[in-house]
Amino acid sequence: MRLFYTLAILSWGATKAHAQVVCAHFMAANAQTYSEKDWKNDISLAKEAHIDAFALNMAHSDVSNKSLTMAFDEAQAQGFKLFISFDYAGNGSWPIKDTINLMDQFKDHPAYFKYESRPVMSTFEGASSRDWPKIKNETDSFFIPDWSSLAPNAANKTFVDGLFNWAAWPTGPSRMNTDADHAYIDALNGRPYMMPVSPWFYTNMPGFGKNWVSRGDDLWYDRWQQVLDLQPELVEIISWNDYGESHYIGPLRDKAFGAFSVGKAPFNYAKNMPHDGWRKFLPYVIDQYKNPNKSIAITKEDVVTWYRLRPKNACNTGGTTGNSKSQGVKEYPPSEIVEDKVFYSALLNSTADVVVEIGDKKVNGKWANVPDGGRGLYHGSVPFDNSVGEVRVSIARNQKExxxxxxxxxxxxxxxxxxxxxNYNAWVGAGNTLSLSLRMSSFLAILVVAVVELGLF
Known part of the structure; x- marks a missing residue:
C-alpha cells in the first residue's frame, strides 16, 4: 500500500513539472497615488492569503515609474512576485518600443515573476497586434496573453507559451461551469493554462460604455472547487483592486477610487462595501490546490457571508442589464440574474449547524455543498425575500457557537x-474566532490565574 501511494505521488509529479501559482489581477492605475506603506500593506495582505504574485494591469501612459519601482522594491523585501500585463483595450495598443522598454526595465528585477526561468508577460487583449513575436523574442519572455476576444483555438498562436482566459463569470441565470476552461486546455495541448477565478461582477460606468451585472452569488465557492478539480498550472484571481467592476478582494482605499469619476459612474458602488472576507479561506483552498494529495490542517473554524443590501426589485435598475450584448452574450433583466439570498461558506473540521437571522426573522440554514469526509469547506445560502434588518450568521456544533x-x-x-x-455590488463579512491554538492558550492563561489566586502555586 505504501509503495502504491509513493508511485501515485511520483506519477502526479511527473505530470506537474512546475510549482502551481496563484496570482491576482492588479489595476496598477489605481495605485498611482500609493505610498510605500500602501504597497507594503497590499503585498502583506496578499501574502497572508497565500497569493504568489500580482499581475500588474497597465494601459499605456497609465502608470508612473516611481509607483512601479516602489512596488517592485517592496515585493522584493517581502519575497513576493510581480509581472506585467499589458492592457491593449484601455488606451489602445502600446507602441512596440514602450512595451519592450518597460519589460527590459523590470524583467531582471529579483521580484519579477519567472516561469521556466523566463519573465512572464501577459496582456488584456491585444490579439490584433502583430508586434508580439518581436516583443517576446527581444525580451525573452514567457508569453501568456489574454485574448478572450478570440476563440481558444484562434488565440493559440505558435509563439504563445500559454493562455489566460478572462471568462470567469456565468453567461446567464445559472451557476458557473468549466466549458470554457476545457476548451482552453484542449487547445493548449499541454502548454500552461492560466485559469480565471472571480467572486463577482457589477459595473455601471457609462463613460466606459459599461453597465451590466453577472451572476456572482455562489461563484466564489464554485470556482475554487473547479480549480481543485481541474488543477491548472496557473490561477489568476480577477481581481485584487478593480473597484469599478466590483470583483475586488483587496482592501477599500479611497485614494484608489478615481475610476468612478473617469468612468462617470452615477454613484460609488464600492464605498463601504468591503470584500476582505473573500480572502478568509484563501490560504486553505490555495494550499489544497497546490497540494492535492495532502491533508491541509484546519486550525481555525470560521464563517464568511456575502449578500446584496437590497432586494433585487426594491430600486430602479439604473439601466443595468444582466450580462451584456457587447460581450457577445444574451442579455437578461437583472432580476433574472441575481438571487435574493444570503450566501455563506464555513471552514469546518466536521459538520455544524448554521442559522441566519435577518431582522426578527430566524432561519435554520442548510449546506448545499459538503466536503468529502465532512472536513473542509461547506457552502450554502438562504433566501431573504422581502425580509429586512440586520443580518447575523452563526455556526454552532452541539448547540455551542x-x-x-x-x-x-x-x-x-x-x-x-x-x-x-x-447597487448590485456585494457586502462581504467574515467571522471573528480564535484559532484552536489560541483558544487553548487562553484557557491555560485563565487556569494559571485561577491557580495563583487560589494560592495553589
Whole structure:
C-alpha cells in the first residue's frame, strides 16, 4: 500500500513539472497615488492569503515609474512576485518600443515573476497586434496573453507559451461551469493554462460604455472547487483592486477610487462595501490546490457571508442589464440574474449547524455543498425575500457557537446618494474566532490565574 501511494505521488509529479501559482489581477492605475506603506500593506495582505504574485494591469501612459519601482522594491523585501500585463483595450495598443522598454526595465528585477526561468508577460487583449513575436523574442519572455476576444483555438498562436482566459463569470441565470476552461486546455495541448477565478461582477460606468451585472452569488465557492478539480498550472484571481467592476478582494482605499469619476459612474458602488472576507479561506483552498494529495490542517473554524443590501426589485435598475450584448452574450433583466439570498461558506473540521437571522426573522440554514469526509469547506445560502434588518450568521456544533458574523442591514430603501438606483455590488463579512491554538492558550492563561489566586502555586 505504501509503495502504491509513493508511485501515485511520483506519477502526479511527473505530470506537474512546475510549482502551481496563484496570482491576482492588479489595476496598477489605481495605485498611482500609493505610498510605500500602501504597497507594503497590499503585498502583506496578499501574502497572508497565500497569493504568489500580482499581475500588474497597465494601459499605456497609465502608470508612473516611481509607483512601479516602489512596488517592485517592496515585493522584493517581502519575497513576493510581480509581472506585467499589458492592457491593449484601455488606451489602445502600446507602441512596440514602450512595451519592450518597460519589460527590459523590470524583467531582471529579483521580484519579477519567472516561469521556466523566463519573465512572464501577459496582456488584456491585444490579439490584433502583430508586434508580439518581436516583443517576446527581444525580451525573452514567457508569453501568456489574454485574448478572450478570440476563440481558444484562434488565440493559440505558435509563439504563445500559454493562455489566460478572462471568462470567469456565468453567461446567464445559472451557476458557473468549466466549458470554457476545457476548451482552453484542449487547445493548449499541454502548454500552461492560466485559469480565471472571480467572486463577482457589477459595473455601471457609462463613460466606459459599461453597465451590466453577472451572476456572482455562489461563484466564489464554485470556482475554487473547479480549480481543485481541474488543477491548472496557473490561477489568476480577477481581481485584487478593480473597484469599478466590483470583483475586488483587496482592501477599500479611497485614494484608489478615481475610476468612478473617469468612468462617470452615477454613484460609488464600492464605498463601504468591503470584500476582505473573500480572502478568509484563501490560504486553505490555495494550499489544497497546490497540494492535492495532502491533508491541509484546519486550525481555525470560521464563517464568511456575502449578500446584496437590497432586494433585487426594491430600486430602479439604473439601466443595468444582466450580462451584456457587447460581450457577445444574451442579455437578461437583472432580476433574472441575481438571487435574493444570503450566501455563506464555513471552514469546518466536521459538520455544524448554521442559522441566519435577518431582522426578527430566524432561519435554520442548510449546506448545499459538503466536503468529502465532512472536513473542509461547506457552502450554502438562504433566501431573504422581502425580509429586512440586520443580518447575523452563526455556526454552532452541539448547540455551542463556533463562529458568527454580524452583517450590514438589508433594507428596501433606496438612498438618494445612489439616485434611487440598485447597487448590485456585494457586502462581504467574515467571522471573528480564535484559532484552536489560541483558544487553548487562553484557557491555560485563565487556569494559571485561577491557580495563583487560589494560592495553589
Amino acid at each position: 463556533i463562529a458568527s458574523i454580524k452583517g450590514k442591514a438589508i433594507t428596501a430603501e433606496c438612498p438618494d446618494d445612489n439616485k434611487g438606483m440598485q
